[in-house]
Amino acid sequence: xxxxxxxxxxxxxxxxxxxxxxxxxxxxxxxxxxxxxxxxxxxxxxxxxxxxxxxxxxxxxxxxxxxxxxxxxxxxxxxxxxxxxxxxxxxxxxxxxxxxxxxxxxxxxxxxxxxxxxxxxxxxxxxxxxxxxxxxxxxxxxxxxxxxxxxxxxxxxxxxxxxxxxxxxxxxxxxxxxxxxxxxxxxxxx
Ligand code: IMP
Ligand code: MG
Numbered sequence: 001x002x003x004x005x006x007x008x009x010x011x012x013x014x015x016x017x018x019x020x021x022x023x024x025x026x027x028x029x030x031x032x033x034x035x036x037x038x039x040x041x042x043x044x045x046x047x048x049x050x051x052x053x054x055x056x057x058x059x060x061x062x063x064x065x066x067x068x069x070x071x072x073x074x075x076x077x078x079x080x081x082x083x084x085x086x087x088x089x090x091x092x093x094x095x096x097x098x099x100x101x102x103x104x105x106x107x108x109x110x111x112x113x114x115x116x117x118x119x120x121x122x123x124x125x126x127x128x129x130x131x132x133x134x135x136x137x138x139x140x141x142x143x144x145x146x147x148x149x150x151x152x153x154x155x156x157x158x159x160x161x162x163x164x165x166x167x168x169x170x171x172x173x174x175x176x177x178x179x180x181x182x183x184x185x186x187x188x189x190x
Contacts, residue, residue, distance in 0.1 A: 010164055011187055013173060019166060019183035023158060028140075028168055028182065029063065035138060035155045036067020039108065046106045047133075048072040053079055053123070054096065055177070056112035059169035060140045060157075064110060075100060081119045092122040103131040108155075112169050113141040117151040141165065141182075 048068075052061035054076050065074060078096030107127060114120055120137065127135050138155035145162040166172050167179030176185075 010172070010185060013175065014187065016188045018186045018188070019176065019179065020186050021181050021183050022160070022163075022165060023168075023182040025168075025180040028157075031157050032060070032063045032140075033067050035157060036064055036069070039064075039067075039138070039155060040069045043068075043070055043072075043106060043108075047104070048108060049100075049102055049105050050074045050108050050110050051098065051102070051127070052076050052110045053112070053119075056169045056171065057110050057140075059177070060112055061110040064138060073100075075102070077123070079119060079123065092119050094126075098130075101130065102127070105132055107132040107135045109135065109137045111137060111139040113143065113165070114139045114151050114153060115143050115146050116148040118148060120151050121149050140168070 048070060050061060050065055050068075050072055052058060052074060055078070061074070065072065075098045076096065077098055078094065079092055080095050081092045109120075109123060109127070111120065114137075124135060124137075136154040137152065139151075139153045140157040142151075142153060142156055142159045143162055144159060163184050164172065165182055165184055166176035167182045169177055170182070171177045172185060176183075
């Protein structure tokens with residue numbers, strides 16, 4: 001089944017949908033602080049640029065940047081791989097590019113979730129052509145059950161089951177990004 005159980009059973013969006021908390025705002029904040037401290041230790045004296053992958057990573061990137069006690073700059077890269085469904089087509093499109101060159105700089109890609117890994121595979125290949133000094137990945141979430149390619153995650157927040165999650169920046173058809181916690185949509189029988 002292409003989508004796996006966690007997504008295939010999500011039907012049309014309705015006003016009756018509930019979101020069950022999976023990771024609380026406090027749990028997320030504590031882990032983001034730990035990742036920030038680790039990144040702070042690893043990038044001492046280096047010219048660090050965070051590349052926030054839009055849209056889903058904007059909340060994680062904002063919190064992570066404030067947990068890193070180093071001079072850094074932030075760039076945004078608009079990527080789209082999903083449309084409004086919950087399936088990846090494997091086709092990634094750049095919807096908005098970096099504003100500054102990253103040649104000779106240490107790039108830390110900030111991603112919300114590594115699912116099939118196809119987005120990251122594309123992104124790594126694309127960034128490599130821009131000659132950065134290094135490229136590492138910080139991902140808030142990883143769903144190993146759905147991996148289609150291997151992805152090395154240097155800084156990982158949480159590994160989760162094969163469920164479709166929303167909140168803390170992640171959407172379902174552009175909704176739920178503003179939830180302060182991470183949750184799973186539960187649909188009541190109509
Ligand atoms: P991948 O290319 O399949 O690894 O997909 C990565 C992108 O798909 C993420 O950056 C998200 O925008 C989106 N995505 C994957 N899984 C979920 C989910 O459970 N909830 C919301 N968005 C997701
Ligand atoms: Mg999305």
